[in-house]
Amino acid sequence: MKLIQQARILTKGNETEIMDVLFDETQIVKIAKHIDPALAQEVIPAENCVLLSGLIDVHAHLREPGYTHKETIASGTAAAAHGGFTTIMAMPNVIPYPDNTETMKTYLAKIKQDSRVHVIPYACITKAEASQKLSDMEGLSAMGIHAFSDDGVGVATADMMKAAMQKCRDVDGIIVAHTEDMSYRKPNACMHEGIRSKQLGLTGIPSACEYAQFQRDLALVRETGCRYHVCHMSAQESVESLRRAKKEGLDVSGEVTAHHLLLNEMAVENANHKMNPPLRSEEDRQALIQGLLDGTIDMIANDHAPHSEEEKSRGMEKAPFGIVALETAFPLLYTRFVKEEGIFTLEQLVYWMSEAPAKRFQMERRGKLKEGNASDFVLMDLDSVRKIEKQGFYSMGKNTPFDGIVCSGFAVKTFVDGICVYDNREGLLK
Numbered sequence: 539m540k541l542i543q544q545a546r547i548l549t550k551g552n553e554t555e556i557m558d559v560l561f562d563e564t565q566i567v568k569i570a571k572h573i574d575p576a577l578a579q580e581v582i583p584a585e586n587c588v589l590l591s592g593l594i595d596v597h598a599h600l601r602e603p604g605y606t607h608k609e610t611i612a613s614g615t616a617a618a619a620h621g622g623f624t625t626i627m628a629m630p631n632v633i634p635y636p637d638n639t640e641t642m643k644t645y646l647a648k649i650k651q652d653s654r655v656h657v658i659p660y661a662c663i664t665k666a667e668a669s670q671k672l673s674d675m676e677g678l679s680a681m682g683i684h685a686f687s688d689d690g691v692g693v694a695t696a697d698m699m700k701a702a703m704q705k706c707r708d709v710d711g712i713i714v715a716h717t718e719d720m721s722y723r724k725p726n727a728c729m730h731e732g733i734r735s736k737q738l739g740l741t742g743i744p745s746a747c748e749y750a751q752f753q754r755d756l757a758l759v760r761e762t763g764c765r766y767h768v769c770h771m772s773a774q775e776s777v778e779s780l781r782r783a784k785k786e787g788l789d790v791s792g793e794v795t796a797h798h799l800l801l802n803e804m805a806v807e808n809a810n811h812k813m814n815p816p817l818r819s820e821e822d823r824q825a826l827i828q829g830l831l832d833g834t835i836d837m838i839a840n841d842h843a844p845h846s847e848e849e850k851s852r853g854m855e856k857a858p859f860g861i862v863a864l865e866t867a868f869p870l871l872y873t874r875f876v877k878e879e880g881i882f883t884l885e886q887l888v889y890w891m892s893e894a895p896a897k898r899f900q901m902e903r904r905g906k907l908k909e910g911n912a913s914d915f916v917l918m919d920l921d922s923v924r925k926i927e928k929q930g931f932y933s934m935g936k937n938t939p940f941d942g943i944v945c946s947g948f949a950v951k952t953f954v955d956g957i958c959v960y961d962n963r964e965g966l967l968k
Contacts, residue, residue, distance in 0.1 A: 539567065540956065541578035545589035545917070547907065551883040552876070554588055561913040563956035569909055582958075584917060587950050590888050591907040592624025592655075592914035593868060594895040596714075597689070597769060597793060597839035599860070600626075600657070603648070604633025609844040609934050611652040614864070617842070617933035618655045619960035621865040622949035624914035625656040625896075625904060626842075630667070631690035637662035637673035639681060646681075654959050654966065655952075656914070658899075660687045660714065663702045669694035672702055679709035685899060687714040689769055692751050694720075699755060703764035712765040712899070715755055717776075718814070722747035726855045730816040734803040740854055745773035745822070748815050752776050756783045759790060767898065768792045770841050772815035774825035781834040791898050793839040794826045796867040800874060801939070809850045809857035810939045813843070827881065830890060837894040838887075840867050844935020862935040866926055867891075868918070870940060872947035877920075884920075913956035916949050924948065932966070 539562050546554035547569065558573040559566060575581050595618070601609035611628075618626050628649070636642045636659060649657045661678045665671045667688040675686060686706055693699040693715065706713050722744055729735050731742025752768055756779060759766045771777060771792050780792045797813060802820045805811055829835040843860025850857050868891065875882040896905025903912045926943045928936040952960040958967050 539578045540580045540582060541573055541575055542582045542584055542589060542917070543575070545584035545587065547589055548885055548888060551885055559589060561956050563913065565903070566907070566909050566911050566913050569907075582951070585950070586921065587917040587919050589907065590622070590916050590918055591892045591905055592916055592952070592954070593622045593891045594901065594905060595623050595626045595840045595842070595864065596837065596895045596899060597795075598626045598628055598842040598864065599631070599844065600628045601844060602632065603645070607846055611649055611657070612654070613932060613934045614842070614844070615652070615654040615657060616966055617862070617864040617931060619952045619954070619966065620932045620949060622868050622916040622918060622952055623655060623864055624916065624952065624954050625658065625901065626864070627658045627660060627685065627899070629689040630660045630662045630687060635662050635666045636660070637665050639674060639677040642678060642681060642683060655954050658685070659683065660685050660689070662686065663688045663693055663713065664698065667691055669698050672705055675705045675709050675711060679711055684709075684711045685714055686711055687716065687769070689714070689716040692716055692718040692720070696754055696758065700758050700762060703758055703762040703766070707762055707764040712767055714767045714769060715752075716769045717748055717751040717755060719747055719751040722750065728812055728816075728854045729806050730803045730818045732803050732819050734806050738806070738854070743816055745775055745818060749773050749775040749779060753779050756788065756790065759783070759788050760786070763789070765789045766791075770795050770798065770815055770839065771826065771829070771835060772798050772818050772822060774822045777825045777829040777834055781829070784834065791836040792834070793837050794830060794835050795839055795841045796863055796871050797861060797939075798823065798826055799830075799838070800870060805939065809852065809854055810861060810937050812854055812857055812859055813841070813861055814859035836890075836898060838867070838871065838890045839895075840864055842933070844933050845937050847936060850937045861937050861939060862931065862933050865931050865933060866938060866940050868949075869926070869945035869947040870943065872920065873945040877946060913953060915953050917951040918947055919950050920947050922946060922948070
């Protein structure tokens with residue numbers, strides 16, 4: 539048994555209460571105002587930190603196998619632990635693609651060997667994400683894989699997506715869709731089509747590139763009854779489409795990234811501001827914030843997308859899309875929206891980054907700090923202030939537009955299954 543003493547436990551809004559937490563490697567045993575230290579083999583002082591349920595990210599790119607010059611399972615999950623994330627879901631755009639049971643078995647073994655936090659891998663919707671033939675959803679589902687995505691690309695045709703939804707429905711899975719209609723994307727398009735793209739003389743990506751395919755998918759959900767989740771929403775039209783679909787009663791959900799909440803198109807200066815979907819207008823950003831607040835958008839995800847420094851040095855048109863996020867998401871969002879602007883409460887932020895993902899993706903005993911749940915949690919320092927320093931990242935990727943930003947809300951200790959895997963004084967421990 540281990541005991542965290544005098545932790546600040548979130549009660550409501552931004553309010554906390556001082557509590558002790560007794561736990562082992564299987565569960566949270568007891569939460570009370572005072573617990574006898576004699577019950578524990580190890581006593582951990584909270585040191586005025588807030589104890590939060592471990593953060594959960596449903597959208598991360600670990601790059602391994604196939605792209606280990608960008609990231610590995612070991613480095614990506616170290617970054618997760620550093621950022622306070624205890625569970626992440628790994629996107630399937632790796633090589634070989636996890637679109638069959640044999641590849642998935644090998645992938646799962648590598649994850650078990652190298653990961654520092656819980657990793658739930660997605661399987662592909664289509665073979666090699668090529669939109670030509672469905673992956674072995676039945677076999678993969680029998681292995682316990684229930685979430686399917688072709689993230690990185692959209693499923694190209696309505697017929698293929700309809701077939702995927704029907705099969706996914708039959709195996710009680712969920713389609714997790716990157717929606718992008720490439721007919722809207724011109725050669726060398728690299729940012730939102732708007733004011734800033736004109737200022738920079740760069741080819742833009744219109745919002746319809748995202749929402750047209752999303753609206754197609756919603757029509758197919760209506761027809762098939764499949765469970766469906768849309769990735770990294772960026773456009774106000776997508777928010778409104780999701781809002782209407784929920785009012786209809788469709789089994790649909792959506793996520794938004796930290797960077798789409800924090801920045802708009804006017805922030806774009808270099809390839810560290812290049813991501814897909816791109817940073818859009820201020821009107822889009824405000825629609826995303828409102829979508830979270832009114833329950834249209836269900837959760838915050840990261841779309842952690844590491845690249846090498848050489849790749850990101852190629853300029854806006856040639857550099858790959860994406861930024862790293864696992865180590866910066868919580869402090870950035872907490873500082874901006876809870877501490878400074880007061881738009882979100884801490885309770886809301888933790889709900890969107892832990893409980894909501896656990897609920898939607900049916901993660902039992904995760905997402906909430908309560909007795910009987912898994913002992914996955916993080917001690918967060920909400921008071922100290924320091925700069926984000928990309929050279930201190932555990933991720934191999936340093937591609938962030940947030941280097942040097944002053945924040946609060948950094949992880950002090952991260953626990954996975956009751957074991958401290960990250961300590962801000964000692965570094966990685968597992």
